[in-house]
Amino acid sequence: MRQVALVTGSSRGIGLAAAEALARAGFAVAINGPVADAELHAAVARIEALGVPVMAAPFDVGDTAAHAPWLARIEDTLGPLTTLVNNAGVGVLHRGDLLEVGEESWDRCLTINARAVFFLSQAFARRLLARARPEGLFHAVVNVTSSNASAVAVQRAEYCVSKAAAAMVSKALAVRLGPENIAVYDVQPGLIATDMTAPVIEAYRRRAAEGLTLMPRVGEAHEMGTIIATLAAGKLPYTTGQVISADAGMLVPRF
Template identity: 70%
Template sequence: MSGQVALVTGSGRGIGLATAVALAKRGFSIALNGLVDDDELASAAETVRAHGVKVFASALDVCDIAAQDGYLARIEAALGPLTTLVNNAGVGVISRGDLLDVSEESYDRCLTVNAKAMFFLSQAFSKRLVARERSPDLFHSIVNVTSSNAEAVAVQRGEYCASKAAAAMASKAFAVRLGPENVAVYDVRPGLINTEMTAPVIAQYEQRAREGLTLFPRIGQPEDVGEVIAALASGQLPYTTGQTVSVDAGMLVSRF
């Protein structure tokens, strides 16, 4: 897809890196993002670059709202006009425990990274899109990576659930605002995915998946989510926007 340029936040590893690779396989130029310029981000850049696409890797704390527009400008100077934003950067809770013991620090951290940062980065990206002429041959989109916990309560990490629910509503709001601009917006909700964030508890969830928590008796891999995001960002679901796409092996299907 010549001319497609994507920024994937939090793309040094996990779902973000898998998404960047899946997009690169479709011909997207890729802007990789991490919290700091480190060996992990450099390694991710080499992994993506191996697919024969242009890559720009640079650090930004997505919570630095004032720096977001300048960051987008640097990406566009290196790769050309952005067509795609994947808001993947996120954090979990500081510690799991009783909802009645959640700290203000943990709540603010989740809401700032998982909801506020993606809201304002989406705003900065959208302003750039609507201010310029765009080729009708290119697909423009925002894909927000939220969570099954935008809907399903995990009471031991209620602040995380609240932040993902906020991000999910932001996805709908941007879909409504950007529809007349022919910009699609999606909310992708991973379920049980084997990532660094889930590493402390993934073994118990593997067992629960085999026992029927998910309809497919396995946990997901970052590549599963990355392929779904890439399909959406490539316009492979035409005439859609505002949709929630659950990549959870049917975990949230109502059953008796």
Template identity: 45%
Template structure:
């Protein structure tokens, strides 16, 4: 399904275009809005695009924003060619891929009780699907002559603080995100010579529907001073970090991980 909402003249605008997976809500929505605020055309992708919900989301964008919506299931590798073509065709180009879509565990609990279904779900979407979507988009990007400007094009992986901080109660999720951290480095090495920068963004405790299941637990931890910047992060915090990277505001960098976690990653006592 390809559902275009608001498109200005895409031939002479000159602005770059970003694809955001999992862009209909949570962190993905925060990223899409931040990119639009920086002048990017935004292709919002999600497993299912409900037209009524998409119309509602459009009102959050600036009136002049160029936004298109494309359905795509990361876990369905056979559908990737159609999905990638739709993303590129939305505005005739694609300069930035933001790998944000992901799933969490089927149920939190003892590591000894992790089910194969939950393990396979996390790796099929968070790792396998993301890897092969990046592969397909990278191939298409390499068909276009490089612009000759560092960081004019980029691929950004949204992982998690759990890529480095162990979380036994959702071990399969943490492992899938640790794999994404390495995926980012590998693609950074492969694509640097072509002027495509690759980054990893590690959100920490971000207030989204996905984290609501553990809200009470983390509210209690924050009450005791859980992180140096002691509050819940918001999707717009992650969005601004991603937009900074996508805009090329950190030249001469690739393969690095940006921690958007209120300092949670700092080892201290």
């Protein structure tokens, strides 16, 4: 049987890179974006060219009522899900003084970056536990959070809070699902070149070269995709609950 993955927020960036890496590993993949737009269809075509079963799954992860129906639709099309990659995320509406953060930006970050991760994982886990799972297939939840789960970026405090919440979701899920042989991982990217970071990536490049990261460069989406696929394929056996700091050593304490 084939591994089947849903990757949220996979029409571009780290999500698309993860979908690509999973497809290269033989996974069937459901590509998710909030709407069925040209970007989503282009991503599906890109994965389809790799020769694996693929489908578009256009739904807003923040809409919890959509979770169970879409998981069912994916399984009807691609087969039983083995893997959930919670990658969809949003940034702040405006960078600035945390004393000026508004409720709209706070709610947006917490809804997509944390609440959606919790409830989509819950719906996914319920499906897995309700059926027999064939031996030989690895089952996992891989959450993509951020280095900001622990490191403060004071100009986007609400984003940091949401990622810290998502990191705790990962730990709680690992404790609950470990006895069921479902692994849970928390991938925490650092300075990665994506559409989301495009406005500040040159500043990040300078800071990386000046020593902010131990390896003096920013990361690339395809590198995150490789990490996610490695975890999803069970290539770190006998592990769960791990935080993977994909940050070139940025958060290593030093004098």
